[in-house]
Each structure stands twice: as structure tokens, then as C-alpha cells.
Amino acid sequence: MKKYLVIGNPIEHSLSPKLHNYWFKKNNIIAQYEKRKLSEKDFQNIIDDLRHGKISGINVTVPFKRSIIPFLDDLSSEAKKTKSVNTIYKTENKIRGHNTDIEGFTQSLERIKFKVEGKNSFILGAGGVTASIIHALNSLGASKVVISNRTREKAEELKKLFPKIEILDWGKKPSEFDIVINTTSIGLKDNEEIKLDFSKCENKLFYDLIYNPFETKFLSNAKKLKNKTENGLGMFVYQAQKSFEIWNGFLPKVEEKIFSMLAND
Ligand code: ATR
Numbered sequence: 099m100k101k102y103l104v105i106g107n108p109i110e111h112s113l114s115p116k117l118h119n120y121w122f123k124k125n126n127i128i129a130q131y132e133k134r135k136l137s138e139k140d141f142q143n144i145i146d147d148l149r150h151g152k153i154s155g156i157n158v159t160v161p162f163k164r165s166i167i168p169f170l171d172d173l174s175s176e177a178k179k180t181k182s183v184n185t186i187y188k189t190e191n192k193i194r195g196h197n198t199d200i201e202g203f204t205q206s207l208e209r210i211k212f213k214v215e216g217k218n219s220f221i222l223g224a225g226g227v228t229a230s231i232i233h234a235l236n237s238l239g240a241s242k243v244v245i246s247n248r249t250r251e252k253a254e255e256l257k258k259l260f261p262k263i264e265i266l267d268w269g270k271k272p273s274e275f276d277i278v279i280n281t282t283s284i285g286l287k288d289n290e291e292i293k294l295d296f297s298k299c300e301n302k303l304f305y306d307l308i309y310n311p312f313e314t315k316f317l318s319n320a321k322k323l324k325n326k327t328e329n330g331l332g333m334f335v336y337q338a339q340k341s342f343e344i345w346n347g348f349l350p351k352v353e354e355k356i357f358s359m360l361a362n363d
Contacts, residue, residue, distance in 0.1 A: 099128050099129060099130055100127075100128070100129035100130070100154040101129070101130050101131075101132070101152070101153050101154060102118060102129060102130070102131040102132070102153065102154055102155045102156070102157075102345065103131070103132055103133070103134050103144070103153055103155075103156050103157070104131070104132075104133045104134070104156070104157040104158075104159055105133075105134050105135075105136045105144060105156060105157070105158055105159070105162060106133075106135070106136070106158065106159035106160055106161070106162060107135050107136060107137065107160075107161065107162070108135065109133045109134065109135045109159070110133075110135075111310060112133045112159060113334065113360050113363060114131065114133065114157055114159075114338060115131045115132055115133050116359075116360065116363060117334075117335065117338050117356065117360065118131035118338060118341075118342060119131050120356070120359070121342055121350040124350070124351075125346075125348075125350060127346065129154070136162070138162070138165055141162075141165075141166060141169045142169060144156065145169045145170070145186075145193055148186060148187075148188055148193055149188065149191075149193055151188075154187075154188075154345060155185070155186065155187050155341070155344070155345040156185075156186040156187075157184055157185055157186075157338075157341055158183055158184050158185070158186065159184065160226060161226065163182045163183055163184055163197075163226050163227075164181050164182060164183075164226060166183055166186070166195065167181065167183055167195060169193075170183065170186065170193050170194065170195040171192040171193045171194065172189075172192045172193070172194040172195070173194070173195050173196075174194065174195070174196040174197065176196065176197045176200050176233065177195045177196050177197045179229075179233060179259065180197050180199075180200070180229035180230050180233050180259070181229065181259070182197050182199065182226060182227070182229055182230055183195035183196065183197060184196075184197055184198055184199050184337060184341070185197070185198050185337075185340070185341040185344055187344050187345055196344065197230055198337040198338075198340035198341050198344070199227060199230035199333070199337050200230045200233050200234045200237070201234075201336065201337065201340045202332075202333040202334065202335075202336040202337025202338075202339075202340065203230060203231055203234045203333045203336075203337075204234045204237070204238060204336075205332070205333075205336035205339070206328065206332030206333040206335075206336055207238070209332055209336075210303075210326075210328055210332070212277065212303055212326075212328075214235055214238035214239060214240050214277070215238060215239035215240070216239065216240075216241050217240055217241060217276040217277060218240070218241060218242045218244070218272070218274055218275045218276050218277075219235050219240050219242065219243050219244070219275060219276065219277045219278070219279065220244045220245075220246070220266075220271065220272050220275040220277070220278040220279070221235075221243065221244070221245040221246070221278075221279050221281055222245075222246055222247075222278065222279065222280045222281060222282050222284075222292065222294075223245075223247055223280065223281035223282035223283075224245060224247035224249070224252035224253045224255070224256050224281075225252075225281055225282065225283070227281055227307060228245070228256060228281045229256060229259060229260070231279055231281055231307075232245070232256065232259075232260050232263060233260070236260065236262070242264065243260070243262070243263045243264070244263070244264045244265075244266050244272045244275070245257075245263050245264070245265055245266070246265070246266040246267065246268050246269075246270065246271075247268060247282075248268045248282075250265065250267070250268070253265045269293070269294070271294050271295075271296070275302065276302060276303065277302065277303040277304075277305060278296075278299075278302065278303070278304055278305070279305045279306075279307070280292065280304075280305070280306040280307060280308070280314070280316050281307050283308075284316075285306060285308050285311070285314030285315060285316055286308055286310075286311075288311070290315075291315045291316070292315075292316050296319065296320065296323065296325075297323065299320070299323060299325060300323055300324045300325055301324065301325060301326075302320075302325045302326070303325065303326045303327070303328065304316065304317055304320035304321075304325050304326070304327045304328070305327075305328045305329075306327075306328070306329050306330060307329075307330040307333065308329065308330055309329045309330040309331040309334060309361075312329060312331075312361055313327075313329065314329075317329060331357060331360060331361060332357075334360075335352055335356060335357065335360070336352065339352055
């Protein structure tokens, strides 16, 4: 039986096994997808298992999307540009890393019919996934990408990769934006809140990459102010869909019921 893995630390709450195993069953594929908590000293063994066919594919999640890179033979252009790998597979004896978070984010915007082209975007945070969001926004033709992070140096590192982005001090917001995306971990815990006054904002899109909790304070406050909101579940589902396609050669269907199945987990 083919075996797939998602590796990370922590990993208990990963929804990837549930989604991939659902698609395997639905498509009559005999395979098993598991989660595994690792540390970096285990990387070589896991990659060797992939090389020798004991594992057929790997998803990588927080905090390893960057640190796994030296263990791979080859990177897609997206993985190279963002220095972030979430999907690993074997091609002609090479172990290749790709980043499907970019496509996941892009498809999630498509699903809610939000057009980025010519729009101003504002990103909060400069963590591991932020480069994927910037890459997607640039590819979609955003007219401006402004980023703000508590530790300014990390935003400056991202500016080296994406010179056109603008950096704003933490605690400030741009005078105008069409979409604001939270890529920080603020909101994962109930008592945390982003301390920015969005009270004059309406008819914008507030996007939080967090999906557990399903609705962060960032999103519930935005909703009260008559803004559109989106959590990270769409991005999660579509990044998984692209990983599945890489490993199995076809795109599994994203049915509406998948969202309720995962949201109720
Ligand atoms: P990394 O990928 O760097 O390991 P991450 O969990 O992906 O970390 O990213 C965490 C993000 O949330 C960072 O942008 C972090 O800001 P810093 O770079 O200043 O650490 C941000 N973050 C987490 N907690 C925060 C808080 N209480 N206030 C402001 N920003 C916070």
C-alpha cells in the first residue's frame, strides 16, 4: 500500500490525513496518509524513505517548510522563490520540493470570486507562509503589496525576495487597501487579538490564514463592520488538492461537503 505523510511539529491538529484519505477512498486508491511529529534530525531518514519508495509523498508543515530544503535534490521555481516547500515527491530519481500554498491561496480567492488584479493589499506578519501569499498576489497582478510585521527585520528579509513590496511599521495600517490578510499566529489562542483599528473599513476583504478557530476576532470584528471575510480553510483544501494532483496525476474534486466535513472536525 502506498504511504503518504505530513510532517511538522506540532502535528496533532493537522487535517491533511482526513482530507487525503477521503480523496483516496472516493477515488478507489489504495493508500494511507498519516501525520508524523518530527524533529530536524529525522529529515534525512524520511527523505531516504521517499527515495527508496517506502513513502510515496510528503507534505511539510510548520515549522519545517524552509529547513527541509537542504535535504532535497531539486526545487520548483515557486519553492525556490519563496524558500518554502510544502510538497515533496520523487521524479526520475530526484527528490523534488514544490510549494502548493501559492496555488492554494490563489484558488481560494477564485472560489470566492475576489479579483486581485489592480487591487491594494495589506499583509500582517512575515512568517514562514507570508512569501507564498506575496508571490500569489504579485502573480495575480496586485497593484500594491504592503506588509507589516512586529519584527521589522523579517519584513525586510522578504523585501529582498520581493523588492516591490512596501513595509509599514507594526501597529500602523495603510490609508487604503482592498484586502487585508493575517499571516501572523495572533488569533490561534482565544485571548489574542490584532491591535489595529479597522473601524472605518467597510466592503473590504478580511482574510485570515487561521481556520482553527474557524472565525478569529479579526474576522468577527470585520464582519460586524460590514466587510467580507474568509478563513484559511479554502487555502488549506486547495493546497492539498494540488499536492494530491502531483502524487496521483489528477485533481480530486473539491466538493462543498468537504468544507463542512473539515470545519466540523
Ligand atoms: P516562523 O515561520 O517565522 O517560524 P510563524 O509562526 O510562521 O513563524 O510566524 C509567526 C508570525 O506571527 C510572525 O510574523 C510573528 O511576528 P514576529 O516576526 O515579530 O515574531 C507574528 N506574531 C506572532 N505572535 C505575535 C504577536 N503577539 N504580536 C505580533 N506578531 C506576532
